[in-house]
Amino acid sequence: MLDKRLKPSVIVKLLDQYVIGQEDAKKIMAVAVYSHYRKIEKAKRDSADVVKSNVLLIGPSGTGKTLLCETLSRILGVPFVTADATSLAQTRYVNDEIEAVLQRLVDKAGGSLERAQLGIVFIDEVDKLKAGPGQPRTASAESVQHALLKIMEGSQVKLAGGQFIDTTNLLFICGGAFVGLEDIMAGSQTYGFISATESDNQNILDRLNARVKPTDLFQFGLIPEFTGRLPMIARFRDLTRDMLVRILVEPKNCLYNQFTEIFRNEGVELAVDRKVFEQIADLAIEYKTGARSLRGIFEEMITPVLYEVPDDPAIKKVEIASLFTEPQYIRQG
């Protein structure tokens, strides 16, 4: 089912080509999917039930949560859909919405129910499902959690065409920013007292202290049954300036490669100084949307150049030395 060569370390190496940083999250996810598909294989052999370990991704916006899940599903070659918990909560018929999500999964699997049943469902913004009074005529946040619980546990869901999809072997990944969770965690440092003995490994203690506990999530507003179904928690870190620069230039499909390719098709070489990427990263940090604003800033810089170049076939090279100076056009002859 899962390619035997796709061991966690191999999965992480493949992820590294697209997702910058977030080493902990990559490892946790790689192990999660690896053991998920192994468990299914074993359960098939023993005709037993799969005890699932769904994953919760916590981290600020634009730090790679969705990107990681998408890349992972591509590497594994399994169908993948994302759903938004907030839009689930805004509808009156949450089960219809869930059914639509599962239908999309079947579509992604080319109509194969069998393939779809081994897919990955990413439910984003679960932090918005905090318990509280529901809006009139919409599903309350809590009832959405209950509805999600049911499919996470494994149930037969009837699709519009009359087919039933079995959600038992689906891997569910939930994601959210969980703003305010840090404060809750600061008040529940359970492991702090152990750190007294000298022989303790500080790395392990740090990791335990950074661990999000189900009780923290409960205090945040998720119901215990829901947090209980998400035993694996991966945290995404804020992107540093260096990571933002790397995101611009390193991944196979990074912005810089995309644009050098566009220029190459015009017969023009594009040379952008490293300083420019650092300037873009600095602006992105100010905008506080993770890597999301990189594209906008980069495109704003490059648009006037892309306007100029096709008009002048003599241009052979464009050099950009700073975000705040004019690009240099180097012409033939």
Ligand SMILES: Nc1ncnc2c1ncn2[C@@H]1O[C@H](COP(=O)(O)OP(=O)(O)OP(=O)(O)O)[C@@H](O)[C@H]1O
């Ligand atoms: N760690 C990263 N490595 C490479 N690119 C990244 C990384 N983080 C973000 N990006 C870039 O930023 C874009 C937005 O990231 P993504 O959609 O993964 O954010 P997110 O964490 O899911 O945010 P949100 O919580 O708002 O959904 C990606 O498409 C990608 O281009």
Ligand SMILES: [Mg+2]
């Ligand atoms: Mg996302």
